[in-house]
Amino acid sequence: MGLRTTTLALTWAVCGLACAPLAAQPPAAPRPGAGDAPKTPAEIFRAARDHIREGRFDVAAEALKAFLAATANSDADLLKLQENEPTVFLKLRNVPVWSDEPQAQAEAKKTVEAIIARAEEANKKFYRDPKRIEKFVRNLGATYEERVYAEDQLKKSGDAVVPIMVELLRTIPDYDTRTGILGLITKLGRDTVPGFLAATDGLSEDIKLGIFRAIASRPDALGLTTDADTDFVPFLWYYASARNNDARALQAFCADLLVKLIGPKSAQRPAEAELTRIASTFVARTERFPSDPFKLWTWDAGKLNVVENTANKSQGEEYYAVRYLRWALERDQNYIPAQEQFVTLTVERAVERARFGDLAQADPNLYRVLSAASSDLLVGLLDRGLTAGRTPLVLGLTQMLASRSDKLAAAGAGSGKPSVFVRGLDYPDPRVQLAAAVGLLRAPIPATHGKTARVIEILRRAAASEALPPEAGKEVGRALVVDSNDIRANRLTDYLHQIGYRTERLLSSRELLRRVAGASDFDLLVIDRHAVNPELQDLLVQLRADTNNARRPVLVVASTDKPNPIPLVNQLLRLALLVAATETSDIKVLPPFAFDPTKPDTNLTEDRARVRKLRDAQLQELFDLRLARLTRLVHAADLPQSDDLQGRLTLRLPQLTYAALAAEYPITADSAPDIAKRIETLNQAILSQPKLARGLPGVQSETLGKLIETLYGALDAGRRQHFEQIAARVNVEALGIQPATSRDPELEEQLAKLARFLPGLKVIPEAFTVVGLSDDIAAAAPDPAQLPRDPAEKRKAAKIGVEWLRRLALGEVPGYDVRPAEPALREATRDDELADGALDALAKIQTAEAQQDILSVALNVTRPIPIRVKAADRVVQHIQTFGKLIPPNQALGLSKAAEEDANIEMKARLLVIQELIVGKPGDLGALISKYPVPAPQVMPAAPMPKDPAAAPQPAPVEKDK
DSSP states (O other), rough: HHHHHHHHHHHHHHHHHHHHHHSSSSSOOTTTTTSSSOHHHHHHHHHHHHHHHHHHHHHHHHHHHHHHHHTTOHHHHHHHHHSSSSTTTTTGOOOOOOOOOOHHHHHHHHHHHHHHHHHHHHHHHHHHHHHHHHHHGGGGSSSSEEEEHHHHHHHTTTGHHHHHHHHHHOOOOOOOHHHHHHHHHTTGGGGGGHHHHTTTSSSSSHHHHHHHHHOOOOOOHHHHTTTTTTTTTHHHHHHHHHOGGGGGHHHHHHHHHHHHHHHHGGGGGGGGHHHHHHHHHHHTTTOOSSSSSEEEEEEETTTTTTEEEEEEEHHHHHHHHHHHHHHHHHHOOTTTHHHHHHHHHHHHHHHHTTTTTOHHHHHHHHHHHHTTTTTHHHHHHHHHHHHHEEEEEEEHHHHHHHHHTTTTHHHHOSSOOHHHHHHHHHHOOHHHHHHHHHHHHHHSSOSSSOOOHHHHHHHHHHOOOOOOOOOOOOOEEEEEEEEHHHHHHHHHHHHHHHTTEEEEEEHHHHHHHHHHHHHHHOEEEEETOOOOOTHHHHHHHHHHOTTTTTTTEEEEOOOSSSOOOHHHHHHHHHHHHHHHTOOOOEEEEEEEOOOTTTTOOGGHHHHHHHHHHHHHHHHHHHHHHHHHHHHHHHHHOOOOOOOOHHHHHHHHHHHHHHHHHHHHSSSOOOTTTEEEEEHHHHHHHHOHHHHHHTTOOOOOHHHHHHHHHHHHHTTTTTHOOOOOOHHHHOGGGTOOOOOOOOOOHHHHHHHHHHHTSSTTEEEEEOOOOHHHHHHHHHHOOSSSSGOOOOOOHHHHHHHHHHHHHHHHHHSTTTTEEEEGGGHHHHHTTTTTTTHHHHHHTTTOOOOOOHHHHHHHHHHHHSOOOOHHHHHHHHHHHHHHOOOOOOOOOHHHHHHHHHHHHHHHHHHHHHHHHHHHHOOTTTHHHHHHTTTTTOOOOOOOOOOOSSSSSOOOOOOOOOOOO
């Protein structure tokens, strides 16, 4: 109780200084318990303030809960309490500690914030009421006293006044009211300026002029130009360059104001150039916004008024950039810098929104605009984008130019410099590489660029993507893990699976390089620093030089040569936490005592004591069960027998069981005094013996380690999360335990030096957690283009790769040899979605493996009939073209397969294949000799009609007259 007394005394001292106004109130009404319990919200709040004065903060917190519930449907009480003291609720934040119980403290702070939020919402409802605002806006044209009072009230309404003021500016003819509205713009808060600027899109020229004069007259006018949503300088450039004779006054004012802001040379600067320059800051993402997200005001032509929208920073950048670039092109439609900025901005943002998918599908309207752009403009932007490494821009423009079969993008300008498509083949992104390859194949140019082998390699790697599993919708990405140690690799892949990655484990650096060259469907590389053949440094250099790696995030795990053994006490703590996480008993532990303001004060002490006693009993019962289970598990671990060890276990096992219990349930001297006392006594007994903190040398148990790993591996997602939560709450040092770690700081520093010379690498320790590993992956991929690719996009790329390999094999585009892609095509025949094109391509490749794989598809009765029929036709074609390449053992099953196949169409084709492979010259005569002689068939006579009269009569023939 000493700690609680000290804490409350400190809290009361702080409140006495920071909450002086709370204590300076008139005498409070009788406290609940001294008479009738408080009933109205005002009475409940007064009671809470009384408890604060008395230092009974936990009781006050419960009273505030009751006040929050009582005001759930009543704003009037909140507003009334703020009439004479506007900050009455904000002052509740001055109470630093409401309770020693962590849960009760958190709930109390949450209650305070909820009261403040509800009070603010009540103020908004009152001051932002449209009818109330309109009344005061109309009073801006009334007497001096009414106008001054109206201005004071409207200032409290924030930006809610903007739509109503704009509506009245647009519709009301009264001069005094208009003048009053425009005069108020100079006095309102900064948050109203974006709305008035947006209103200039739809108001008359004279009202626009009045708005700009009012904004320029504000005392914070210069400060407004520093934020994107309040900067009125672009508006000045736009209207100063207007060619409308009806807007000469507005034009002159804006031009004069620019001279005052910028200087006399402003008159010599083209408006389109200045608007483009301003827009470029949004394109470069360097413009400043008041917050993220922020309120974006726009003009609604249907409502003839402004509307507010919520936008994030990226959306705001795109909105303002497009707005100003459109203005620039209104002044000069052929202004190339504005066109380039527009294309750069819109393409990058559209590709990012589409997660680097197909631009044509992501934004058809933008695609329509880009179709009108010249090849020179698009190729020039793509060339600069390739140099700067702007992947979203490069991908979008490459896709656009490829869809146009653009000759300039494929052949180049003839200056000896590689074309942008040829450069794209080696750009470090598989999506760009595939789009560039398709662009070269579609363009009407000969294959004289010297990159035919690279094109085939890109198509092959795209085609090698695996089929999507049923759970692919939940997949984050695919990770390649290099580690020859089973224990390390299994732990790492388990963490990656929890994050959402599919994993492939590789045992050596050579296997990794082969896998990277084989397919482009991976998203992350995790390499243990023990990787060999080649060594780690050589491997990393090769990966960074290999465009097939495509700047994927690479994590290097700094695992030690000889991991420090985890001390026995740390293992026992982990085991105690696993026992807690796998609890199966139905014992329910009551929450700590919470004051109920509706009950008389005379029951407070009795109720508190009853809850304490129950909690002590429930916690002790749960402790006994867990300690017994922990003891059984430790005994099963076959630890060495010694008096020293047994003495330690006698103290440590109860301590660790209590520690896990305290991490799960609030245990303090106030909420569970008996349990808290036992924990304190036990900790003091252990901490008073320094030898217990040093550990016991030579005590190791492989069985215990395996048991812990087994229990942890068996946890489901919910229990695993629970385990991680309670483990994070345990203060091991307070238990007299040194934190266990297998990290080697010197090793990590050495690897970090290596990573400095190879950008894109991140060194991580071996002892990671799921959260830590997830953070490390995010830190290794700062560029959105490095995020895992969408599985559906990978699948689409595989289809494109197979289709173009098919077309090349058929000779649609001469000059390309598809034979290096044969393994990927043969693998694709196993995939129903890719088999059609792969079969066509393999039919043109003269290898026995191709013929055998095509036949395997035809014989596989589990495959769809259309695919089997096509495979059978392609086998026949392959045999007729290249001869019989089927081995005898595969040919032997053809006869049986033909007989047993239930599909007539397949049976006929298999018989043809059989004869082509194993047929002999004498087969025809032998088969004819066995052909059954057809028996004559008697044709049945036509049935006679039952009633002759009903028989059809021939139509009468009309004689010539």
